[in-house]
Amino acid sequence: MEEKYVDVAIIGSGSAGLYALSKVRPSGKSWVLINGGEPGTTCARVGCMPSKALIQVAEDYHRRTVLGRYGVDGHQALDLDIPTAMIHVQDLRDIFVDRVISNSTDDMGDEFVQGYARFLAPDLLEIDDGRRIRARRIVIATGSRPVVPKAWRDFGERLITTDDVFEQSDLPRTLAVIGMGTIGLELGQSLHRLGVQITGFDQLDTLGGAQDPEVCACIQETLGTEFPIHLGHPVEIDAEPDGRLRVSGGSVTVIVDKVLAAIGRVPNLECMGLEHLGCALDPRGVPLFNRHTMQVGDLPVFLAGDVSGERLVLHEAGDEGRIAGHNAMSEEIQGFRRKTPLFINFCDPNICIVGTRYNELDPATTAIGQIRLAPVGRALIMGKNRGIIRVYAERASGRLLGAEMITPKGENLAHLLAWGIQQGLTVGELLRMPFYHPVIEEALQAALYDLYSKVETKNPGDITELVPL
């Protein structure tokens, strides 16, 4: 069997694979980029971009519900044509996909190999059409896919995932969303706002990826007034004689037209011949790897992106791709610092998680500050004064550790906090920064004041004192 030889083979032309290539390509090494399935990245095709397009439509349409307060006449009569809305989402999605493809794989010749790859040895791949590629270094950037339990596959088109939802030309009248994590909440709320009767279920007692009990309670209180959310019970689905689906969780049963399964994502690793790597796997079947080098054991193999199963977000896929790409084209393996964790859920209000996770904090050494959004002036003006911001710091030093929040403009506040944490700032140092009036950042300022009152290290100039030249 004839083999092609290259310095670096990258498996997967998603975001992580393309970022890996951005490091390998300028190095002058020979390479191939192998992709099975649709090119164009999960982010652009079925992830970040179409979901944010749908959320935008839903938010704009939902805004009509406050217009009556200002005396805007006729707002009750506003109506949304769902097929047109879905075409709009699909048009935007196509623009993003076209942009990715035309800037990446479109101009590649033989270096772009279409097909699914599997390992025959740590330096040898076989493509599903029989071609073989031997490479000095290999990057696995094969992404992830939605989990669908085997028994649920029998429900055919009545059971959809994020791979299908943006493809719909019309929306069902009733839908159960199973899984109230980031994706389930974002889509559940948007589809509810577009007029679908939504029921949310999750077997956990937490939602939106949050761990802080105060934040979880506030999420349920805030979003649970929009559509029913049932937590704490595993869900069962059965087919009704009329073709609809009966969804039960605990004592709650609903009959719906369709179910959206949003119960998590699984790394695309099966059928990849990992047994030929001879490496240890974690309980999810992911090869053990170093998160600072992305190297699998001491093999010439690197992981990047969702397939690593660590932080399933775009900017982390980008960083992991760059780290894996750098090490795949270098003689020496180099470790790189990882960024402060930052997760944003774009439901309204935004749910954000920054820095050290709540469950990892040591209650004995951690101070917590908080503010509820109810009295915050700017939030009141926006008609969005619901939510809570909780910020965590090391009690002794005042060093900021993390935060969880559900708040309007959380996407912006979470960035400020992530940047502060990554810079190693204390809560006092953050409070020395300017805060304009009236802005949502003032809510963060109030949470930080509360936190400051509970930390032990205070320096002149931290709050109201002027800082001497």
Ligand SMILES: Cc1cc2nc3c(=O)[nH]c(=O)nc-3n(C[C@H](O)[C@H](O)[C@H](O)COP(=O)(O)OP(=O)(O)OC[C@H]3O[C@@H](n4cnc5c(N)ncnc54)[C@H](O)[C@@H]3O)c2cc1C
């Ligand atoms: C609905 C939704 C909303 C999201 N919203 C956000 C958001 O707002 N912000 C954010 O940061 N993140 C968001 N994400 C997550 C983000 O999209 C992913 O983290 C990111 O796209 C992962 O990129 P990747 O390169 O790891 O995988 P992918 O882009 O999936 O690339 C993997 C590629 O590998 C190919 N492949 C698989 N197996 C093989 C094989 N054996 N051989 C060859 N090729 C193979 C696949 O077909 C695919 O083309 C969202 C995800 C979803 C589903």
